[in-house]
Amino acid sequence: MLIFSLQGWSYLRPQGFNQLKNYLDLLNDPHFYATMLNNVLIIVSVVPVVAVISLAFAQAIFSRIPGYKIYTFLFFIPVILPDVVVARVLTEILNKVGPLNAVLNAIGLNFLAKDWLGAPGLSLFSIIVSLIWKNIGFALILFLARLTTIDIGIYEAAEIDGATSTQKYFSITLPLLSATIKIYIVLQVIGLMAFLFNYIHVMTAGGPGYSSTVLEYFIYLNIFRLQEIGRGSAAGIILMLVTTVFIYYFVFRTTRAEREAGR
Amino acid sequence: MRKIVSIALVMLCVAPFLALAAGQKDNTPVKLEYWTVYEKDSALNKIFEAAAANVKASNNIDVTIVNKGDAGFRELLTASAMSQSGPDIVFNWTGMADIVTGGRQGLHYPLNKDNLFTKDELSNLLLLDSCTDPTTGDVYGTAYGNNYIAVAYNKTMMEQAGIDWKSFPPKWTYDEFLAVCKKLKAAGITPFGYANKEGIFADWWHSFSFPSYVDKISDVIPYYSKKPIYNDVFGDFCKNWKGFYDAGYYLDGGNTISINDLWGQFTAKKCAIIPLFPALYSIYVKALGEDTVGIMEWPSMGGHGKLAMANPIYGDAIGITKWTKHPKEAALYLKQLVFNKDIVTQFVAAGLFPVDKRMKLSDFNMPGAELKRFAAVHQTLPTYPEGHAFWTREYSSVTEKFCNSMILGQITPQQYAAEIEAVLK
Structure with a gap:
């Protein structure tokens, strides 16, 4: 892909190296920045919201609230379903003439019935909400797995010292979950940078215009639709670099900081 | 034991070459793959299969019709072009300029090269100009039936x-x-x-x-x-x-x-x-x-x-891929689709019009009065294939x-x- 990104292309035929022209073209393309921004918006929306909701549900299920087994199963269903199936179901629900708008109209909330996938301001929002729904199950299981391995004795000792439930959660549970949360963030960011194709392709095809196009889909559009192999490859290299830099910074730098802090 | 393993390994390495040599000697049919977008049970797909049966009987060519579905067809073709592998014959909907674009992209084998189609044969094709690169004169495919919007x-x-x-x-x-x-x-x-x-x-x-x-x-x-x-x-x-x-x-x-x-x-x-x-x-x-x-x-x-x-007549087109090892055999299949009157009769019955200039629509039966009426209008109006x-x-x-x-x-x-x-x- 690196070689492709450094070549000029005439349709599908390489025309020799053209230095960094594909990268410069890309940097002059406003749609490229729009797609990058969409990726950022998805990450900053999905990661914290899923984390907070999953942590809350994981704690509730860990506390064995009534029906906790059913909740665990229900939350995990979207995770085991293929992305294409989930995306197709959501497309049907969110369609302008789909059941969501039908329900809103039926209960008198007509003003809330929108073109969820067809309006530029809403298509990305709809995808974000869909991703949140899909990803909660995965994060939930991850956090739940860690919660079950925490030594109960720590909580018992805290109770003897008079700690409240809130104090126990923020002083024991969360710190012990921090490594798992970090893994969750890394996996989520990688997923939200490079594995969104199914959702975008099925739900909005990146549209209207480029309003819900993410970098991964931008690469697909350039290589397979516009047949701009050089530009698409350059975008692929940039995607790889951005993801790598993030992982390096987040994993190695924070780990080092923790070590230096003696944690 | 070691000897047996060694012999088995040598056999494994040599076997493909022996099979290849044996295959060249006997009457093994040439195998071609044709990608279309039409459903397996569709009328057009059945005609493609009938044409395949003809070339099998007359030229010992095995054409496998592969339905790739409409969605993603072009993307699959792009991937094939990049790897220079895949089908020997490809469908190209909205033929016309698109097949010329495909030809320029290195997707299609020019029909006018290597005598795949003779000059006379090409001159009998309607919509030929639309499949021809105006700068090089290369013909990158042919409509197999005149379509209409x-x-x-x-x-x-x-x-x-x-x-x-x-x-x-x-x-x-x-x-x-x-x-x-x-x-x-x-x-x-x-x-x-x-x-x-x-x-x-x-x-x-x-x-x-x-x-x-x-x-x-x-x-x-x-x-x-x-x-x-x-x-x-x-x-x-x-x-x-x-x-x-x-x-x-x-x-x-x-x-x-x-x-x-x-x-x-x-x-x-x-x-x-x-x-x-x-x-x-x-x-x-x-x-x-x-x-x-x-x-x-x-x-x-x-x-x-x-x-x-x-x-507004146009034609779904068909072309031979640039990377095929059997362009001549692929051309024989294309000729079945455009020149064989039995096949053309089936196309007309499915609603398409003949591409061979020598064949007149009035010589065939259109399915249904409505289509017949519409076709009659088409016959009298000027066209703008360009x-x-x-x-x-x-x-x-x-x-x-x-x-x-x-x-x-x-x-x-x-x-x-x-x-x-x-x-x-």
Whole structure:
């Protein structure tokens, strides 16, 4: 892909190296920045919201609230379903003439019935909400797995010292979950940078215009639709670099900081 | 034990070469793969299989018809071109300029090279110019049947709206078409079914209607050159197109429906009018009955240019891939599709018109009175096959991406034109 990104292309035929022209073209393309921004918006929306909701549900299920087994199963269903199936179901629900708008109209909330996938301001929002729904199950299981391995004795000792439930959660549970949360963030960011194709392709095809196009889909559009192999490859290299830099910074730098802090 | 393993390994390495040599000696058929987009049980696919049976019997060529489905076909082909592997023969819908674009991209083997088709054979093909690269003269494929751009309408729904479909003119003007839509809408019937999630539908509308907006085909040439796209003609065309949407003549929510869901809208009676291609006619008739399905010209988009009264014939095309090891055998298969009268008879029965200039439509039986009537109109109107020549992949990609936004009023026609210009650079 690196070689492709450094070549000029005439349709599908390489025309020799053209230095960094594909990268410069890309940097002059406003749609490229729009797609990058969409990726950022998805990450900053999905990661914290899923984390907070999953942590809350994981704690509730860990506390064995009534029906906790059913909740665990229900939350995990979207995770085991293929992305294409989930995306197709959501497309049907969110369609302008789909059941969501039908329900809103039926209960008198007509003003809330929108073109969820067809309006530029809403298509990305709809995808974000869909991703949140899909990803909660995965994060939930991850956090739940860690919660079950925490030594109960720590909580018992805290109770003897008079700690409240809130104090126990923020002083024991969360710190012990921090490594798992970090893994969750890394996996989520990688997923939200490079594995969104199914959702975008099925739900909005990146549209209207480029309003819900993410970098991964931008690469697909350039290589397979516009047949701009050089530009698409350059975008692929940039995607790889951005993801790598993030992982390096987040994993190695924070780990080092923790070590230096003696944690 | 070690000896046995060594011998087995040597056998494994040598076996493929022995098999290859043996295969060359005996009468093993040449194997070809043909990718189409039509369903396995469709009428056209059955004709492709009949042609394959012919070349198997006469030339010992095995043609495997592979249905790749409409969605993602071009992407699969692009991947094949990059790896120089895949099918030997490929379908190319909206042949015309697109097959020339494909040829320039290195997808197609020129039919005029290596005597695959003789000069005489090529001269007998209708729409040849549209498959020919004007700069090199290379012919990158052929239409296998003349197609047409049309719309099907539901006669019963027309009657429900008080419209006398029997009085429809042979070819309607945009005003006549609008009047029909208005009456349908007033009767609570959605006039036009559309599915524009991917923008493909709007792209058709753009590419089929726009040439009919002008007087001569050279008028549309600027729209795929590097010249500024936006001018008054383009602006009016876009305005009418958006106006059609704003009037509520399209199926509500159609902009978020996939193209694969389009055909079901008509057969489920969710709309009264729908785009029609020959391969779909039998599907519509099967679902609704021959008496219910009428056929009319694809309407122009408000223009009253001379080409609005021309005949929008085009041809789904077929080409040989550049990487095939058997171009001559692939050419024999193509010749079956265009020159074999038995095969052409089957194409006509499916609603297509012959490509071989020597064959006349009147020599064949068209299926159904409605199609026969429509075909008769086609026979007398002038054609503008060149009109489709402005439909290129470069242009199409951007129209698919942005014409949806333009119709919905999310961008202006000027911005739409600017997006096209950016891609055409």
